[in-house]
Amino acid sequence: MDTVEPTTTRTDTRTRTRPGRIGGRSFLIIRGTGVLLAVLALGHFAVTHLVNDVAQTDATFIARRWSSALWVVWDGLLLVTALAHVGTASVAVVRDYWTDPAGQRRMLAALRGLLLVLLVIGAVTLLFAAG
Incomplete structure (x- = not known):
């Protein structure tokens, strides 16, 4: 019986922008965060x-809570940790599934810009509302 060899072979066109330990570090950051x-x-x-009644949660509750440095730090850590995780x-x-290197760079730049905007909005809210 004759075997039929495939006429086309699959080539992987994906390129890594930063080969090396980035995968291991990313894994640890995602798990740790x-x-x-x-x-x-x-x-x-x-x-x-x-602990508190949901019906009692209003702007006064938030202002009282944010008058404590513990809760400002807690909410700040929550913000930074969530943004680092996401x-x-x-x-x-993006690095695993986006095959076009130029498109990958554009998407990563847009993603970093969005994360920076969210961090600034969250930090301004925490600093000025709590201060």
Whole structure:
């Protein structure tokens, strides 16, 4: 019986923009921020929804809470950790699945710009509303 060889071969056209240890570091950052996010988000949820009555949560409650340095730092860590987690995971997805190097660079630049805008908005909110 004759075997039929494929007439075309698949070539991988994807290129890595930064070969090396970026995958391992990304893996650790995503896992580490995920664990930290679980603690921070569950603590935030517990204080906002379980310890206090949800009906009592208003601007006065937030102002009282943000008058404490603990909660300003807590919410700041929550913001930075969430953005680091989402940003690192999004960069990994773009690098893994976006095959066009120029398009990949544009998408990563747009992603970094969006993350920076979100960080600035969150930081301004925390600093001026809490201050």
